[in-house]
Amino acid sequence: MKIAETDFQAWMGSVQSRMETALASFLPAAHVAPARLHEAMRYATLEGGKRVRPLLAFAAGELSEAPRERLEAVSAAVEMIHAYSLVHDDMPCMDDDVLRRGKPTVHVEYDEATALLVGDALQSLAFQIITEGKLADRAERQLEMAHLLAAAAGSRGMAGGQQIDLDATGKTLTVPELEFMHIHKTGALIRAAVLLGFLCGDQAAGEERVKLDRYAKAVGLAFQVVDDVLDHDASTATLGKTAGKDSKQGKPTYVSILGIAAARSLAGELRAQAHAALDGLGGRAARLAQLADFIVLRKF
Amino acid sequence: MKIAETDFQAWMGSVQSRMETALASFLPAAHVAPARLHEAMRYATLEGGKRVRPLLAFAAGELSEAPRERLEAVSAAVEMIHAYSLVHDDMPCMDDDVLRRGKPTVHVEYDEATALLVGDALQSLAFQIITEGKLADRAERQLEMAHLLAAAAGSRGMAGGQQIDLDATGKTLTVPELEFMHIHKTGALIRAAVLLGFLCGDQAAGEERVKLDRYAKAVGLAFQVVDDVLDHDASTATLGKTAGKDSKQGKPTYVSILGIAAARSLAGELRAQAHAALDGLGGRAARLAQLADFIVLRKF
Numbered sequence: 001m002k003i004a005e006t007d008f009q010a011w012m013g014s015v016q017s018r019m020e021t022a023l024a025s026f027l028p029a030a031h032v033a034p035a036r037l038h039e040a041m042r043y044a045t046l047e048g049g050k051r052v053r054p055l056l057a058f059a060a061g062e063l064s065e066a067p068r069e070r071l072e073a074v075s076a077a078v079e080m081i082h083a084y085s086l087v088h089d090d091m092p093c094m095d096d097d098v099l100r101r102g103k104p105t106v107h108v109e110y111d112e113a114t115a116l117l118v119g120d121a122l123q124s125l126a127f128q129i130i131t132e133g134k135l136a137d138r139a140e141r142q143l144e145m146a147h148l149l150a151a152a153a154g155s156r157g158m159a160g161g162q163q164i165d166l167d168a169t170g171k172t173l174t175v176p177e178l179e180f181m182h183i184h185k186t187g188a189l190i191r192a193a194v195l196l197g198f199l200c201g202d203q204a205a206g207e208e209r210v211k212l213d214r215y216a217k218a219v220g221l222a223f224q225v226v227d228d229v230l231d232h233d234a235s236t237a238t239l240g241k242t243a244g245k246d247s248k249q250g251k252p253t254y255v256s257i258l259g260i261a262a263a264r265s266l267a268g269e270l271r272a273q274a275h276a277a278l279d280g281l282g283g284r285a286a287r288l289a290q291l292a293d294f295i296v297l298r299k300f
Numbered sequence: 301m302k303i304a305e306t307d308f309q310a311w312m313g314s315v316q317s318r319m320e321t322a323l324a325s326f327l328p329a330a331h332v333a334p335a336r337l338h339e340a341m342r343y344a345t346l347e348g349g350k351r352v353r354p355l356l357a358f359a360a361g362e363l364s365e366a367p368r369e370r371l372e373a374v375s376a377a378v379e380m381i382h383a384y385s386l387v388h389d390d391m392p393c394m395d396d397d398v399l400r401r402g403k404p405t406v407h408v409e410y411d412e413a414t415a416l417l418v419g420d421a422l423q424s425l426a427f428q429i430i431t432e433g434k435l436a437d438r439a440e441r442q443l444e445m446a447h448l449l450a451a452a453a454g455s456r457g458m459a460g461g462q463q464i465d466l467d468a469t470g471k472t473l474t475v476p477e478l479e480f481m482h483i484h485k486t487g488a489l490i491r492a493a494v495l496l497g498f499l500c501g502d503q504a505a506g507e508e509r510v511k512l513d514r515y516a517k518a519v520g521l522a523f524q525v526v527d528d529v530l531d532h533d534a535s536t537a538t539l540g541k542t543a544g545k546d547s548k549q550g551k552p553t554y555v556s557i558l559g560i561a562a563a564r565s566l567a568g569e570l571r572a573q574a575h576a577a578l579d580g581l582g583g584r585a586a587r588l589a590q591l592a593d594f595i596v597l598r599k600f
Contacts, residue, residue, distance in 0.1 A: 028455055034463040037455050088420060091393075093412035112393035113466050116416070117459050120388060123420065124454030127427045131447040139439035146446055147431040154424030155328055155337050159417050163334040166413050 008290045012055060019054045020046065022072040023079060026129055040110045040118045041125075045083045048101035052223065052295065053078045053190060056216070057197030059287035063208055064201025070135045074145065074196040077130040081153050082189060084122035087115050089162065095249070123153070130196075137202040145199050152192035161185025170250040178252055179221065186227075187220035194219075194288075208281065215277035215288060222270035223295050228253040229263050230300065271296040308590045312355060319354045320346065322372040323379060326429055340410045340418045341425075345383040348401035352523065352595065353378045353490060356516070357497030359587035363508055364501025370435045374445065374496040377430040381453050382489060384422035387415050389462065395549070423453065430496075437502040445499050452492035461485025470550040478552055479521065486527075487520035494519075494588075508581065515577035515588060522570035523595050528553040529563050530600070571596040 023045055030039040054075035061071045090097040090105040091112060098108050107115035130149055136142040151157055161184030168181060194216035198204050232255040254263040274292035278285040323345055330339040354375035361371045390397040390405040391412060398408050407415035430449055436442040451457055461484030468481060494516035498504050532555040554563040574592035578585040 032456075034455070034460050034467065036467060037460060037463040041455060084420075088416055091416065093391075093416060114463070116388055116391065116393060117455075117463050117466075119420070120384075120423065120453075121455035121459040123423050124450050124457075124459060128447060128450035128454060131431075131443050131450060139443055143431050143439055143443055143446070146443070147428060150424050150428035150431060153420075154428060155334070155341060155417075155421035156332075157424075159421040159424060160334050160337060163337040163414070163417050166417075167334065167336060 008287075008294070011287065012294070015055055015058045016051050018068075018072065019051050019075055019079070022076050026073075026076045026080075026125070036110070036114060037117055037121060040106055040114050041122055043103075043109060044087050044106050044118050044122065045080065048103070049082075050298075050300075051075075051079065052291075053082055053193035055291055056190065056193045056219070056288075059291050060194045060197035060212055061201055062287055063212070063281065063284050064198050064204040066197060066201030070200040071197055073129055073133065073135055074200050075193070077126040077149060078189060078193045078196060080122045080126035080129065081149065081158070084119040084126070085158055085162070085189075087122070088119040091115055094162075094166075126153075135200050141199060141204075145196055148195060148199075149192050152188040157184060157188035157192075158186075161188065165251065168252055171252070173252040173257065175257060178254065178257055182221060182224040183217070186224050187217065190220035190223060191216040211277050211279075211281060212288075215274050215292070218270045218273040218277060219292050219295055222267055222274065222292070225254045225263055225267045225270065226296055226298065228255045229260065229267065230298075231255075232260060232263075234300070267296050308587075308594070311587065312594070315355055315358045316351050318368075318372065319351050319375055319379070322376050326373075326376045326380075326425070336410070336414060337417055337421060340406055340414050341422055343403075343409060344387050344406050344418050344422065345380065348403070349382075350598075350600075351375075351379065352591075353382055353493035355591055356490065356493045356519070356588075359591050360494045360497035360512055361501055362587055363512070363581065363584050364498050364504040366497060366501030370500040371497055373429055373433065373435055374500050375493070377426040377449060378489060378493045378496060380422045380426035380429065381449065381458070384419040384426070385453075385458055385462070385489075387422070388419040391415055394462075394466075426453075435500050441499060441504075445496055448495060448499075449492050452488040457484060457488035457492075458486075461488065465551065468552055471552065473552040473557065475557060478554065478557055482521060482524040483517070486524050487517065490520035490523060491516040511577050511579075511581060512588075515574050515592070518570045518573035518577060519592050519595055522567055522574065522592070525554045525563055525567045525570065526596055526598065528555045529560065529567065530598075531555075532560060532563075534600070567596050 027042050027045060028038045030042055032038050057075045057078065058071050086100060087106045089095055090100055091107050097105055099105065103109070106118055126149065127146060130146045131142070134142070136145060153159065161181055164181040165185055173181070191213060194212055195209065198209060198212055231253065254266065258266065271292055275289055278289055327342050327345060328338045330342055332338050357375045357378065358371050386400060387406045389395055390400055391407050398405055403409070406418055426449065427446060430446045431442070434442070436445060453459065461481055464481040465485055473481070491513060494512055495509065498509060498512055531553065554566065558566065571592055575589055578589055
C-alpha cells in the first residue's frame with residue numbers, strides 16, 4: 001500500500017479494539033435473561049469482522065471534532081445493524097450459509113428461531129443506542145441521526161437491497177442494475193456510517209457533508225466491487241466465509257458481468273473518485289483517504 | 301358490556317379507520333422498488349387486527365391533550381413493530397402458522413425470504429416514523445420516546461419474550477414464570493403504546509405517567525390471559541388465526557396452568573386493577589377505562 005502503513009495500522013487497530021470494548025458493553029451480558037438470546041447476540045457481534053463501518057465513522061468524525069464516546073455509540077449502532085443483517089442473510093431461507101467470520105453461523109451454532117430473534121433484537125438495540133444519552137450538539141440533530149440510520153436500514157436501504165438481490169438471483173443484470181442493488185444492499189449503511197460519524201461532532205458543517213456523502217457513495221460501491229473480486233480470487237480459509245458462493249448461487253457479481261480485469265479497474269476508478277471527493281478538506285480527511293485505499297487494496 | 305356501547309364503538313371505529321389511512325400513507329407505495337417487498341409489507345400491516353395498541357395510545361393521549369397527527373405517528377410506529385413480530389412469529393422456524401387475521405401468513409402468500417425481510421423492514425420503518433417530524437413538545441422528549449420503543453421491542457422486551465416463549469415450549473411453568481414471559485412478549489409493547497400516546501401530548505405530567513404505567517401493566521397481562529381463554533374456547537373461524545394452537549404445541553398458557561375458571565377470574569381481577577390505576581384521573585381517563593373493559597370482555 002502507498003500509505004503511511006505503520007501509523008494507519010496502529011490507528012486501525014486502536015479503533016478496532018476500542019469498538020470491541022464498546023460493543024461488548026452495549027450488548028446485554030450473557031447471563032441476563034433470556035440468557036440464550038443474549039449469548040447468541042454476543043456471538044453474532046463480537047470478535048468478528050474488520051469493523052469497516054466503525055472505521056469510516058471514526059475517520060469522518062475527525063472532520064467535525066466528534067468526541068470518542070459519541071463515535072463509539074454511533075459506530076456500535078451501525079455495527080449492530082450490520083451484524084443483524086449478516087445473521088438473517090445467512091439463514092436457510094436466504095443464503096443458507098454455514099460459515100461466517102471463520103465461525104459457524106448463528107443458526108448453525110444455535111438454531112433458526114434464535115437466529116431470527118438475534119437479528120430482530122440487534123436491530124432494536126441499534127436504535128436504543130442511537131437514541132440514548134447525548135450524541136450530538138442538539139437533540140434535533142440526534143433525532144435526525146436516528147432517522148438516517150432507520151432509513152439506511154429499511155426497505156429503501158439495506159433491507160430493500162436484500163430484496164433486490166433475491167429478485168436478481170438467476171437473472172442477468174446490467175451494470176446500472178447491479179449498481180442499484182449494491183447502493184442499497186451495502187452502500188446505504190456505509191453512507192450512514194460516514195455521515196453519523198461526521199454528524200455526531202459539534203463542528204459538522206453543511207458543505208462538508210455533501211463532499212462526505214460523495215466520498216461514501218464511491219467507497220461503498222468500491223467495497224462491493226472489491227468483495228466480488230476477492231470472492232472470485234480467494235479461498236474460503238482467507239475470507240473466513242464461504243468463497244465463490246455468489247456465482248455458484250447464480251447471483252450476478254461485478255466479476256460475472258464485467259469480467260475480472262474490468263472489475264479491478266472499476267475498483268481503481270472508484271478509489272480515485274473517493275479521493276477526489278475529499279478535495280479541499282485538508283489534513284483532517286487523511287484517515288478517510290487512507291481508508292479508501294485500504295478498502296480497495298485489501299486482500300481479505 | 302357495561303359501557304356506553306354506541307359512543308365507545310363509534311370512537312373505536314373512528315380510531316381504527318383513521319389508523320388504516322395513516323398506516324397506508326406511512327408504508328411505501330406498492331409500486332415503489334423493490335415492489336415485491338413493499339407489497340408484502342402492506343399485506344402484513346393493512347386491513348388487519350383490532351388495532352388494540354393504537355386504541356390504547358389514542359386513549360392515553362386524551363390525558364395529555366395529544367394532537368391527532370402525533371397519535372397517528374406513534375401508533376403507526378407501534379403497530380409496525382407489532383406487525384413485524386407477527387410476520388416473524390408465524391415463520392416455519394418459529395410457530396409455523398399458515399393463517400393470520402383470516403388470511404394466509406406472509407411466508408405462505410409470498411415466501412420465507414420475503415417474510416424475513418418484511419419483518420426487518422417494518423421494524424426499521426417504525427423507527428423512521430418515530431424519529432420523523434415533531435412528535436413531542438421537545439426533541440429530547442421525542443428521543444426518549446424512540447428509546448422507549450426500542451427498549452420495548454428488544455431483547456429485554458418483546459423479542460426477549462419470544463425467546464422465553466421458545467425456551468418454555470414443552471415445559472411446565474409456574475404462574476410467575478408465565479407472567480414474566482408475557483410481561484415481555486406482549487406486555488412491553490402494550491406499555492409502550494400507552495406511554496407513547498401519553499408522552500406525545502404537550503401536557504404529559506410525571507405523576508400521571510406512573511398511574512398510566514400501572515394501568516398498562518394490568519391491561520397488557522389481561523390481554524394475554526383473555527387471549528388464552530379465547531384460544532381455549534373459540535374456533536379458528538372466529539379468531540381469524542389457528543385456534544387451540546399453543547396448547548397443541550405444548551406451550552404453557554394461563555388456561556393450561558390455572559384451568560379455565562381461574563383464568564377467567566384472573567382476567568376479571570386484572571380488569572379491576574386497571575380501573576383502580578386510573579383513580580383520580582377523572583373523565584379524561586374514560587376511554588382507557590372503556591378499553592380495559594373491551595379487552596377483557598371481547599369475544600374475538
